[in-house]
Amino acid sequence: MAKMTVLHSFFQDIGTVQILCALLLFFLILVSATWKTSPFRMPPGPFPLPIIGNLHILDLKRLDKSLEKLSKKYGNVFTLSFGTKKSVVILGYEAAHDALVNHADEFGERSVVPSFQKLTNGKGLISSHGDEWKTMRRFALSTLRDFGMGKTTIEDRIHKEAEMLIKEIEAHKGQPFYDKWLMNGCTGNVICSIVLGKRFDYHDPIFVKLIQIVSQNVKLMGSPAVQLYNMFPFLGFLLGAPNILFRNMHEQRKFFVEFLKLNRQTVNENDIRSYVDAFMLKQQEEMKKPDNYFDEENLLVSTLNLFGAGLETTSSSLQWAFLMMIKYPEIQKKVQEEVDEVVGDGRLPTLEDRKILPYTDAVIHEVQRFCNIVTLPVGRETTCDTHFREYFIPKGTRVLILLSSVLFDKMQWESPDKFTPSHFLDAQGKFTKKAAFLPFSAGKRVCLGESLAKAELFLLFTALIQKFTFYPAPGVTSEDLNLEPDFGITSSPKYHLVCAVSRKQKKGP
Numbered sequence: 434m435a436k437m438t439v440l441h442s443f444f445q446d447i448g449t450v451q452i453l454c455a456l457l458l459f460f461l462i463l464v465s466a467t468w469k470t471s472p473f474r475m476p477p478g479p480f481p482l483p484i485i486g487n488l489h490i491l492d493l494k495r496l497d498k499s500l501e502k503l504s505k506k507y508g509n510v511f512t513l514s515f516g517t518k519k520s521v522v523i524l525g526y527e528a529a530h531d532a533l534v535n536h537a538d539e540f541g542e543r544s545v546v547p548s549f550q551k552l553t554n555g556k557g558l559i560s561s562h563g564d565e566w567k568t569m570r571r572f573a574l575s576t577l578r579d580f581g582m583g584k585t586t587i588e589d590r591i592h593k594e595a596e597m598l599i600k601e602i603e604a605h606k607g608q609p610f611y612d613k614w615l616m617n618g619c620t621g622n623v624i625c626s627i628v629l630g631k632r633f634d635y636h637d638p639i640f641v642k643l644i645q646i647v648s649q650n651v652k653l654m655g656s657p658a659v660q661l662y663n664m665f666p667f668l669g670f671l672l673g674a675p676n677i678l679f680r681n682m683h684e685q686r687k688f689f690v691e692f693l694k695l696n697r698q699t700v701n702e703n704d705i706r707s708y709v710d711a712f713m714l715k716q717q718e719e720m721k722k723p724d725n726y727f728d729e730e731n732l733l734v735s736t737l738n739l740f741g742a743g744l745e746t747t748s749s750s751l752q753w754a755f756l757m758m759i760k761y762p763e764i765q766k767k768v769q770e771e772v773d774e775v776v777g778d779g780r781l782p783t784l785e786d787r788k789i790l791p792y793t794d795a796v797i798h799e800v801q802r803f804c805n806i807v808t809l810p811v812g813r814e815t816t817c818d819t820h821f822r823e824y825f826i827p828k829g830t831r832v833l834i835l836l837s838s839v840l841f842d843k844m845q846w847e848s849p850d851k852f853t854p855s856h857f858l859d860a861q862g863k864f865t866k867k868a869a870f871l872p873f874s875a876g877k878r879v880c881l882g883e884s885l886a887k888a889e890l891f892l893l894f895t896a897l898i899q900k901f902t903f904y905p906a907p908g909v910t911s912e913d914l915n916l917e918p919d920f921g922i923t924s925s926p927k928y929h930l931v932c933a934v935s936r937k938q939k940k941g942p
């Protein structure tokens with residue numbers, strides 16, 4: 434009898450447990466259904482672990498590839514935790530354009546990145562925020578315009594540098610050389626002539642050191658160790674790369690501080706030679722105003738930003754351009770034929786020629802698309818609580834936008850994985866713009882040097898292709914060329930040698 438009672442109450446208990454389980458399940462389904470349609474739901478994403486977040490599923494050597502892989506599972510807008518910090522990742526043209534252009538105000542801030550913060554103290558053009566950034570950006574844009582960005586004088590500066598570069602390349606007499614340092618010297622000099630009002634000899638040891646530092650920092654900033662530092666800055670003392678980065682920046686700062694000191698002694702309001710001169714005069718004008726942002730640190734960091742951002746980006750794009758010409762000699766030949774026909778060899782091509790060189794223009798655009806130098810996502814931050822698509826993104830959330838996913842978007846490009854200049858040509862062979870061509874990004878924090886970079890790419894590429902034919906080093910065939918990028922915050926081709934044979938010479942190497 435006692436046995437029966439125990440059994441009875443056991444089954445009764447099981448019944449109660451079943452009812453409770455069913456209720457719990459019902460409650461969970463209800464919560465999940467309501468959450469899925471809730472206007473306060475953040476984008477979906479992988480479940481984060483304590484402390485490390487989603488670090489265990491990311492390949493920091495190729496973050497872009499990891500983000501693309503995750504988007505296949507979670508869609509083009511998803512949440513990812515880097516350490517304990519949540520970020521929203523955006524991929525593909527539709528979503529990226531929607532965020533950058535249609536929600537320009539909401540996605541218009543720069544996210545705080547610990548290594549950048551330490552390098553810049555949150556000052557200058559790239560890492561500053563709010564009104565300080567607006568003031569610095571407005572001043573830089575208008576001053577760079579005065580110093581030739583978008584005007585004919587920039588053409589003169591770039592032509593002058595193109596002639597220097599041609600002389601340096603001619604000195605190799607068609608023998609193999611590594612083009613990176615010459616290209617860096619050339620683009621470094623274009624930016625120095627605008628920002629500092631002077632150019633350097635390509636072999637000046639100080640200049641060589643400065644451009645090597647920029648180049649090394651670009652690689653270090655994209656390295657796994659610096660990305661780890663950005664998630665866990667307290668680990669800095671264990672990681673080598675961030676410390677090299679900070680040491681390099683210290684050296685660069687020393688050079689620019691010294692330059693600024695000497696420059697201040699010779700500023701003359703009747704002869705404004707450079708961006709730095711204009712900034713120093715503005716400092717005098719603004720001195721007594723409240724909310725004056727024209728302080729010493731903003732002068733120094735803006736100068737460093739322009740030098741750093743303007744050098745390696747344009748140089749890497751040019752190195753890619755000549756590598757692609759070596760890889761596709763038939764395309765190189767077509768470009769040369771067009772330049773020969775329209776410009777001839779009696780003068781350097783000008784910006785005016787661009788519209789009558791549609792094939793050449795298409796090739797340069799395709800280089801920028803296919804070679805995709807900004808491989809790490811651009812970092813933005815929401816300025817307010819934001820409703821984006823069906824999701825909610827709280828104010829101050831870091832937003833990472835992967836531009837490569839726009840430049841390779843299958844919905845936007847006919848053959849995204851092939852180098853195809855016809856992406857930018859219509860049926861009549863006329864140049865045609867593409868909305869998904871966003872190597873400079875878009876919106877409020879779009880690249881500040883876009884028009885300068887475009888002018889440099891066109892004028893330097895056409896000047897060199899007019900004078901030289903590019904070949905691989907002896908023993909290497911076009912097919913052997915390695916198109917894997919040397920990954921960094923921006924990516925350049927891996928070490929390779931090129932031969933530039935003067936077109937006046939009869940035979941190749």
Ligand code: HEM
Nearest residue numbers: 558559742743746747811872873874878879880881882886
């Ligand atoms: C092919 C060459 C270049 C490419 C592909 C490029 C690309 C970019 C990209 C993708 C951004 C981030 C924009 C964003 O946050 O959405 C950026 C920002 C920036 N770029 Fe460039 N860039 C190039 C050349 C230059 C040059 C020549 C300069 C210097 C005059 C420059 C100065 C800057 C600055 C100062 C910013 C920060 C803008 C801000 O936060 O307001 N860039 N660039």
